[in-house]
Amino acid sequence: MKNKEVSMLNMFRYVFSSVLKSRVLLIVNVLALILITAFQFVMPQFTQYIIDKVIPRSDYHLLFQTIILLLAAAIILGLLNYFSTYYMGVMSQNAITRLRNSLYDHIINQDTYFFESRKTGDLMVRLTSDINNLQSLISPNMLSMIGNMFTFVGVLVFIVFVNWQMALAVSLTFPLMFVIYRVFRNRIRTSFMNARAAQSKMSNQMQNTLTRIELIKGYTAEKTEQKRFSDYANENRDYTINATWNQAVFSPLIDFVNYLGTAIILALGAYFVIKKDLTIGQLVAYLSYVALLQSPIQSFTRLLNQLQQSLVSYGRITDILKVKPQITTDSAAVAFPQFSSQIAFEHVNFTYPAKSSNAKNLVAISDVSFDISYGQTVALVGHSGAGKSTVVKLLDRLYDADSGVISFDGIPINDIDLTSLRQNIAIVSQDVDLVDGTIKDNITYGSANATDAEIQHVAELADITDFVTPLPDGFDTQVDERGMRLSGGQKQRIAIARALLKDAPIIILDEATSALDNESEKAIQHAMDNLIEDRTSLVIAHRLSTVHNANTILAMDHGAIIERGTHDELIAKNGYYRQLYDAQFE
Structure with missing residues (x-):
C-alpha cells in the first residue's frame, strides 16, 4: 500500500524545516536569486537595443557604451552566481548535517527489538546514501528553481505584453510537457525504489562478510558469498539501467517540446516581422525570453531524476522516523534508589x-x-x-x-x-564489545571523566596490567572494534575493568566465561571475584563450576x-x- 505521507510536499516540508534554522543564509540566498533573475531578464534587452537602435544609427560610441554596460551586468551576474552557489552550499551542508544528526539520534534511542528486527547494512544506507539524496533538494541547482519561478512569471507577463499571440502559441507546449512528466514520473520513481532496496541488500551482504570473515574462510564459502553479492549487485544494476532508460527517453522528449516551442516562435515571429508588427531586435529578444521561460521547465525535468531518488529516500527515512520507542521514561519517574x-x-x-x-x-x-x-x-x-x-x-x-x-x-x-x-547496572557478557580505539578508550567507555589513577586501580583489580604494561604504548595501544589483537581472556578482563570503573551497585555476569578455555577462565576468576565483591550480582553460567x-x-x-x-x-x-x-x- 502506498504511503500517503510520502509526497513531494511532505518531503520538502521535512527538508526545509532544517533549512529554516539558517534563516539569515536563506534570506541572503533568496535575495541573490531575485537579483540574478532581474539581471537575467535585463540581458536580452541589450541585444534588442543594439539591433534596433545602435546598428541603424551606426553609432560606434553608443555601441561601445552598450557593450561596457553588458559586460558590467555580466560581471555582476557572475558575482551573484558565485555568492549564491557558495552560500547555498553552506546552507545545504548545515541543513543536511542537522537532518543526519537528528536521524542518528532517533535511531540510537530506539528499543532493542528495533535493532534486532532491522538489518545493520540497511540502516547504514538510510543514514548515509538516503540522507545524501535529500541534499539535492537544497543544492544550488534545486534552489535556483526559486529564481526560475520568478523568471517564469515575470517573463510570461512580459511576452504577453509584447505579443500575446506568440505567448499563447508557445504556452500550448506546456501541457504536453506536463503529460510527459506524469507518464515518466512513476516509472522512474519505481525503478529507483527497487534500486535503493537492492543497494541495501548489497550493504547488508558487505557488512555480514566483514563481520564473519573467519567463518567464511574456515568453511571455504568465498564463492557462495561472492555469488550472493553478485546477485544483489546485478539486481541493483538492472533497476538502475531501467531508470536510466526511462530518463534517456524522457529527456529527449522534453527537449523536442522545447524545440517545438522555439519553432513556433520563429514561424510566428517571422510572420509578424514581415508584417512590420515586430522588429528583428524584438524577435531576437523574444527568443531569448522564451528560452528563459522554458528554462524552469527544463531545469525541473533535468532534476526529475534527483527528485524521484530523493522521494524514494525520503520514504525510507520516514519509515524509520515513524517508529517510536516503546521503552521510555515516564514523566513521573524517579531516580534509582540508594540500593540497600x-x-x-x-x-x-x-x-x-x-x-x-x-x-x-x-x-x-x-x-x-x-x-x-x-x-x-x-x-x-x-x-x-x-x-x-x-x-x-x-x-x-x-x-x-x-x-x-x-x-x-x-x-x-x-x-x-x-x-x-x-x-x-553493569553487565559483562560472553561477547565483549570493544570500540575502535585504545585499551584506555575501552576501559573508560561510559566513564570519560575517569582519572589515570582510577584507571590504574581498576586495571589492577581486573588483572590486566600484566599484559598491558609490556606493550610499547601501554594503555594507549590501539585495538580494533572486534578486538582481534587481543585474546578472549584479555578482552574479558578489559570488560571487567570497564564495569569496575562504572562502579555500579548491581553486577550481571552473562555467561562471561563460557567462551574461554579452562586456563583462561582460571586466570580471570580473580578479576571477577573483585568485580562482584561488596556488590549485588546476578551470574548466568553455562559452566556450573563457576x-x-x-x-x-x-x-x-x-x-x-x-x-x-x-x-x-x-x-x-x-x-x-x-x-x-x-x-x-x-
Whole structure:
C-alpha cells in the first residue's frame, strides 16, 4: 500500500524545516536569486537595443557604451552566481548535517527489538546514501528553481505584453510537457525504489562478510558469498539501467517540446516581422525570453531524476522516523534508589514479539519469581534457551515484561528513570564489545571523566596490567572494534575493568566465561571475584563450576524456575541441577 505521507510536499516540508534554522543564509540566498533573475531578464534587452537602435544609427560610441554596460551586468551576474552557489552550499551542508544528526539520534534511542528486527547494512544506507539524496533538494541547482519561478512569471507577463499571440502559441507546449512528466514520473520513481532496496541488500551482504570473515574462510564459502553479492549487485544494476532508460527517453522528449516551442516562435515571429508588427531586435529578444521561460521547465525535468531518488529516500527515512520507542521514561519517574534491600521478580512473564507476520511469538519466561538480596549473589543455570538471558534483558529494561513486577527496593522498574536505572547496572557478557580505539578508550567507555589513577586501580583489580604494561604504548595501544589483537581472556578482563570503573551497585555476569578455555577462565576468576565483591550480582553460567559459591542457584528450564537452593542443596536433591552438573563433569 502506498504511503500517503510520502509526497513531494511532505518531503520538502521535512527538508526545509532544517533549512529554516539558517534563516539569515536563506534570506541572503533568496535575495541573490531575485537579483540574478532581474539581471537575467535585463540581458536580452541589450541585444534588442543594439539591433534596433545602435546598428541603424551606426553609432560606434553608443555601441561601445552598450557593450561596457553588458559586460558590467555580466560581471555582476557572475558575482551573484558565485555568492549564491557558495552560500547555498553552506546552507545545504548545515541543513543536511542537522537532518543526519537528528536521524542518528532517533535511531540510537530506539528499543532493542528495533535493532534486532532491522538489518545493520540497511540502516547504514538510510543514514548515509538516503540522507545524501535529500541534499539535492537544497543544492544550488534545486534552489535556483526559486529564481526560475520568478523568471517564469515575470517573463510570461512580459511576452504577453509584447505579443500575446506568440505567448499563447508557445504556452500550448506546456501541457504536453506536463503529460510527459506524469507518464515518466512513476516509472522512474519505481525503478529507483527497487534500486535503493537492492543497494541495501548489497550493504547488508558487505557488512555480514566483514563481520564473519573467519567463518567464511574456515568453511571455504568465498564463492557462495561472492555469488550472493553478485546477485544483489546485478539486481541493483538492472533497476538502475531501467531508470536510466526511462530518463534517456524522457529527456529527449522534453527537449523536442522545447524545440517545438522555439519553432513556433520563429514561424510566428517571422510572420509578424514581415508584417512590420515586430522588429528583428524584438524577435531576437523574444527568443531569448522564451528560452528563459522554458528554462524552469527544463531545469525541473533535468532534476526529475534527483527528485524521484530523493522521494524514494525520503520514504525510507520516514519509515524509520515513524517508529517510536516503546521503552521510555515516564514523566513521573524517579531516580534509582540508594540500593540497600533487594531486587525482586514477581510472577514475571515475557514473550518475544514475532519478527514477521508468518512467525509465531516465542514464550521466553513464564511466571518467574525470585529475589536477590543486597550484597548477595544469585546464579541462573540451565540449557540454552531456558530464559536466562531474557531475565538479564528485562532487568536492564531492554524489554518490558508482559505481566508481573520487577522492582528495586520495592520501586517498580517502570517507575525508575531509564538512564538512572542503567547507570546503576553493569553487565559483562560472553561477547565483549570493544570500540575502535585504545585499551584506555575501552576501559573508560561510559566513564570519560575517569582519572589515570582510577584507571590504574581498576586495571589492577581486573588483572590486566600484566599484559598491558609490556606493550610499547601501554594503555594507549590501539585495538580494533572486534578486538582481534587481543585474546578472549584479555578482552574479558578489559570488560571487567570497564564495569569496575562504572562502579555500579548491581553486577550481571552473562555467561562471561563460557567462551574461554579452562586456563583462561582460571586466570580471570580473580578479576571477577573483585568485580562482584561488596556488590549485588546476578551470574548466568553455562559452566556450573563457576557458581559453587553463589548464595542461591536458580535452575531454569523452558522459561520457568524449576529448582532453587545452594549448590550443596541442589546436588543433594538429585534433580535437574544434578543432571546438568554430572553431564558437565562426566
